[in-house]
Amino acid sequence: MSPSPTPSAPDPAPGEPTPRPHRREESDTVSPTRPPADPPGDDTLDLRLDELVTLLEGGHVDADPLDGDLLDSVASWKPAQTSAGLFQLVPVRLERDLRLVARWMNDPAVAAFWELAGPETVTAEHLRTQLEGDGRSVPCLGVLDATPMSYFEIYRADLDPLARHYPARPHDTGIHLLIGGVTDRGRGVGSTLLRAVADLVLDHRPRCTRVVAEPDIRNIPSVSAFLSGGFRYAAEVDLPDKRAALMIRDRALRHAL
Numbered sequence: 489m490s491p492s493p494t495p496s497a498p499d500p501a502p503g504e505p506t507p508r509p510h511r512r513e514e515s516d517t518v519s520p521t522r523p524p525a526d527p528p529g530d531d532t533l534d535l536r537l538d539e540l541v542t543l544l545e546g547g548h549v550d551a552d553p554l555d556g557d558l559l560d561s562v563a564s565w566k567p568a569q570t571s572a573g574l575f576q577l578v579p580v581r582l583e584r585d586l587r588l589v590a591r592w593m594n595d596p597a598v599a600a601f602w603e604l605a606g607p608e609t610v611t612a613e614h615l616r617t618q619l620e621g622d623g624r625s626v627p628c629l630g631v632l633d634a635t636p637m638s639y640f641e642i643y644r645a646d647l648d649p650l651a652r653h654y655p656a657r658p659h660d661t662g663i664h665l666l667i668g669g670v671t672d673r674g675r676g677v678g679s680t681l682l683r684a685v686a687d688l689v690l691d692h693r694p695r696c697t698r699v700v701a702e703p704d705i706r707n708i709p710s711v712s713a714f715l716s717g718g719f720r721y722a723a724e725v726d727l728p729d730k731r732a733a734l735m736i737r738d739r740a741l742r743h744a745l
Contacts, residue, residue, distance in 0.1 A: 682717030702732035
């Protein structure tokens with residue numbers, strides 16, 4: 489759910505999640521030229537067999553005993569300086585943040601993708617599932633220059649239902665994003681934040697080699713924003729609720745894109 493002196497690409501449309509909770513962000517421009525699919529073997533499946541079987545059965549893969557938690561303590565990640573300002577991920581606290589996140593979810597542009605419009609109890613259930621889970625998904629406020637203005641979900645893509653639909657690698661980390669304020673949409677802020685958050689993941693998760701996302705293939709502004717934010721188009725994948733563009737930001741290419 490991402491900065492530069494060159495003209496910025498449009499932000500993604502305000503939302504869009506894979507098997508419930510997953511979605512993205514907003515924008516208003518033209519379709520990028522689709523890059524070619526990866527050559528055979530580029531994104532090969534290298535989960536251990538026992539992990540793969542567990543995932544396919546919908547089970548839980550235990551964290552490495554050396555893990556502080558499944559996502560390496562998102563709450564401890566330091567702020568990042570971006571061209572849009574000082575940005576920080578702040579894990580959601582239900583009692584503090586529910587009203588704000590629920591208001592964003594009821595924005596029609598967001599609700600079209602996240603499908604969480606309604607009373608605060610709808611958003612509360614969505615957040616509580618993550619907050620009371622095993623830590624494989626962490627809901628966060630995106631705070632820019634001390635102002636909460638976006639919502640992110642940082643999740644273990646290799647432990648998510650998404651892993652059944654693409655060649656997942658251990659510690660693949662996913663991003664879902666929505667931009668809350670209308671004034672922050674359509675001016676490149678989304679691409680700036682996507683790049684910043686992907687870099688935060690790679691900086692703080694040394695075993696993660698890829699950051700992934702799966703915007704709806706029809707959501708051209710969202711795909712454009714991921715491309716501008718340093719992600720590459722890897723494939724189209726059929727998910728239960730959409731046909732998605734699999735977007736990947738590789739550790740090995742992070743300074744080249």
